[in-house]
Amino acid sequence: MQDSAIRPFEIHISDKELDDLRRRLGATRWPDKETVDDWSQGTPLAYVKDVCEYWRNDYDWRRLESTLNTYPQFLTNIEGLDIHFLHIRSPHENALPLVMTHGWPGSTLEFMKVIGPLTDPTAYGGEAKDAFLVVCPSIPGYGFSDKPSTVGWGVEQIATTWATLMARLGYDKYGAQGGDWGSKIITFIGIQDPEHCVGLHTNWPIVHPDPETMDSLTPFEKTCIERFHYHQDQGSGYSRQQGTRPQSLGYGLADSPAGQAGWILEKFQTWSDCNGHPENVFTRDELLDNIMMYWITNAAASSARLYWESSRTFLANTAPVGIPSGFSLFPKEIFSISRRWAEKRFTNIVYWNDKIERGGAFCCLRTARNIC
Secondary structure: OOOOOEEEEOOOHHHHHHHHHHHHHHHHOOOOOOOOOOOOOOHHHHHHHHHHHHHHHHHHHHHHHHOOOOOOEEEEEEEEEEEEEEEOOOOOOOOEEEEEEEEOOOOHHHHHHHHHHHHHHHHHOOOOHHEEEEEEEEEOOOOOOOOOOOOOOOOHHHOOOHHHHHHOOHHHEEEEOOOOOOHHHHHHHHOOOOOOOEEHHHHHHHHOOHHHHHHOOOOOOOOOHHHHHHHHHHHHHHHHHHHHHHHHHHHHHHHHHHHHHHHHHHHHHHHOOOOOOOOHHHOHHHHHHHHHHHHHOOOOHHHHHHHHOOOOOOHOOOOOEEEOOEEEEEOOOOOOOOHHOOHHHHOOOOOOOOOOOOOOOOEEEEEOOOOO
């Protein structure tokens, strides 16, 4: 019988592991410099060297570890895997449970700066009626959740697992939020668990352009299609590699912290509204905090396998989503869609915000300057 216990969890990384990280950083064998003066060939050598030097000599993992351990964290076993999650209650009665799901190359760190306003809105100038009780699970293969050792852990299975988690926590009704892979996961929650999920919100709705609109595209829709084709042609190499040969990629990233840093930093530069450089909007510690969630858990290959599991299949499932749905569209997201495209799949859109002036991916993981 499966153990359904919910066990408290704290993060404790050994000094030995941190010493090994510094040793590896000091022994990095660097590639030659790129032949361009921008990021078009990937993360520039000088920048990765600078970040890794800081990582080796000045970055403080214990700061992040201590901060994370101030949040209530737990493990529970579902379908043979220990699922790690944060569970933050609200001081307000009748707060709606909300499961929040990250993507790649993200983690539960994405939500650290919105947990307070969500759980205690009155402390931030809001109203108690808008309070949520927040559950932030780590996707299997990411962070401190177990790594799947068998196939089958695609977005549909993860959605089922989240529904099981919320039921196990005693929540008969709940909402769901997600971006990137989180958007795909909560879409399947809306399909698979409409009896209990009362609504979803995503900052990146994933739907196909509607073929029936191709003869009457608006200027915005034409831009959407251009951005999609640009991403497919120039920005999707990471996805194709992770979606076809994640194991081959994993050897290099699991062995080299500099490699892991270069792989992830490029996405923060490309996908955020950063005016060309990620440190225009994220601190260096914030960037390394997120990279550490992959390095310290050796999650390079296991996180990439989600692409192998789901990249070729999730778009094939176009089942309609009938629960109330909300969308916030950030202008620098990888690509976007129009409302009439979204309405073909999400049949009960109750909120649509395409007037946001700034931001891209990682919209919750933002600096004090409130830019993402």
